[in-house]
Amino acid sequence: xxxxxxxxxxxxxxxxxxxxxxxxxxxxxxxxxxxxxxxxxxxxxxxxxxxxxxxxxxxxxxxxxxxxxxxxxxxxxxxxxxxxxxxxxxxxxxxxxxxxxxxxxxxxxxxxxxxxxxxxxxxxxxxxxxxxxxxxxxxxxxxxxxxxxxxxxxxxxxxxxxxxxxxxxxxxxxxxxxxxxxxxxxxxxxxxxxxxxxxxxxxxxxxxxxxxxxxxxxxxxxxxxxxxxxxxxxxxxxxxxxxxxxxxxxxxxxxxxxxxxxxxxxxxxxxxxxxxxxxxxxxxxxxxxxxxxxxxxxxxxxxxxxxxxxxxxxxxxxxxxxxxxxxxxxxxxxxxxxxxxxxxxxxxx
Numbered sequence: 258x259x260x261x262x263x264x265x266x267x268x269x270x271x272x273x274x275x276x277x278x279x280x281x282x283x284x285x286x287x288x289x290x291x292x293x294x295x296x297x298x299x300x301x302x303x304x305x306x307x308x309x310x311x312x313x314x315x316x317x318x319x320x321x322x323x324x325x326x327x328x329x330x331x332x333x334x335x336x337x338x339x340x341x342x343x344x345x346x347x348x349x350x351x352x353x354x355x356x357x358x359x360x361x362x363x364x365x366x367x368x369x370x371x372x373x374x375x376x377x378x379x380x381x382x383x384x385x386x387x388x389x390x391x392x393x394x395x396x397x398x399x400x401x402x403x404x405x406x407x408x409x410x411x412x413x414x415x416x417x418x419x420x421x422x423x424x425x426x427x428x429x430x431x432x433x434x435x436x437x438x439x440x441x442x443x444x445x446x447x448x449x450x451x452x453x454x455x456x457x458x459x460x461x462x463x464x465x466x467x468x469x470x471x472x473x474x475x476x477x478x479x480x481x482x483x484x485x486x487x488x489x490x491x492x493x494x495x496x497x498x499x500x501x502x503x504x505x506x507x508x509x510x511x512x513x514x515x516x517x518x519x520x521x522x523x524x525x526x527x528x529x530x531x532x533x534x535x536x537x538x539x540x541x542x543x544x545x546x547x548x549x550x551x552x553x554x555x556x557x558x559x560x561x562x563x564x565x566x567x568x569x570x571x572x573x574x575x576x577x578x579x580x581x582x583x584x585x586x587x588x589x590x591x592x593x594x595x596x597x598x599x600x601x602x603x604x605x606x
Contacts, residue, residue, distance in 0.1 A: 274304050329582060336588045379481050380406065383474070405430065409474045412457050427456060433465040459541035462548055472548050479541045483558050486535035487586055490566065493527045498568040500524065528566065535561055559585055 278300055285293045338346060352366035383406045390396065403426055412423065427434050434456050441454065454460060458472040459479070504517040539558045546554050559565075564574055565584045572581030 274301060277304055333583050333588070337583065340588060379477050380410070383477075405468070405471055406474050406478075409457070409471065409478055412455050412475075423455065430471065431456075431461070431465070431467040433467070434461070437461065437464060457541065458548070459544040462544060469549075472545055476542065476545045476549060476551070479538045479545070483535055483538035483542065486531045486538060487589060490528060490531040490535065491586060493524050493531065494566070494568045497521065497524045497528065498570060532561060532566060557589075559589075561586070 278297065281296065281300065285296055288296065341349075349366055352364065356363040356366050387404065387406075408426055408430055412427075424438070437456055458467065458475045461467065500517065500521055504514065504521075508514055508517055535558075539561070542554050542558060545551070565586055567573070567584055569583060569587055573584075576582075
């Protein structure tokens with residue numbers, strides 16, 4: 258129940274009485290008004306009596322279930338609260354209480370502000386670092402047109418027609434990468450562009466020596482890529498849940514349902530793309546861990562399983578609604594210190 262102070266309600270309980278009376282439909286439809294009302298009253302009375310007699314066992318069973326599951330739900334709630342600044346959490350609680358007491362005159366506090374690193378922010382920071390280095394007379398760029406950062410960005414966002422340009426620039430910054438390319442087994446059929454190994458720093462690892470700064474640049478960009486993919490995944494899961502709700506509650510007719518299914522298919526494709534991007538970025542980050550010596554990357558970016566990709570209101574497969582737990586993708590959100598400018602930048606990105 259959404260009433261403040263109320264416990265979890267059994268919203269299906271009023272419907273179960275009617276469910277038991279369904280077999281009477283063939284008989285009551287032939288009865289007169291008075292006889293039908295009396296028959297229904299008799300059966301409802303019998304149902305209520307049996308319900309009251311069994312109420313003790315029913316409540317005891319629910320109490321045991323709640324007692325055994327409470328620890329798991331408390332831990333999940335604490336994990337979610339741990340991602341939020343205590344001061345911000347306190348202010349949210351006050352705003353929520355004020356909104357519940359007077360929703361008409363209080364702002365709605367249920368707005369999530371997500372702060373994650375963005376590609377634009379990281380590139381801007383790297384550009385500023387480059388300007389500072391140039392001011393000190395330090396320039397690590399080997400090309401006037403392509404900086405080390407631009408090289409890694411090109412590798413991440415590479416398109417098929419850019420392969421030859423990519424490999425020529427890669428050879429400029431990592432000459433020994435030519436050796437790795439020559440060692441690759443030759444294939445009779447020309448591979449498709451998305452199957453070509455690009456020999457990014459995460460793929461090279463310790464096979465050859467190269468400038469460590471390239472690996473650090475890729476780590477920062479892949480880190481933002483993973484965060485961005487998770488953000489995209491969460492947003493589209495919310496959109497998907499809303500579309501399903503609208504479709505089930507309001508839409509009827511073949512035309513409207515077909516359009517709704519097309520919209521859902523588009524959202525599902527975005528979810529799949531975000532999942533693949535996150536998995537690719539996570540693989541690259543874990544490969545860079547040994548090279549750079551960073552810790553806790555595997556704890557920050559957890560494996561993304563199919564049963565993790567669900568909205569906040571969708572239960573885990575195989576579990577009922579009262580046993581649902583929050584997927585870890587929602588507990589990774591750190592919305593505590595996001596400013597309005599950063600939030601708008603994230604949405605625009």
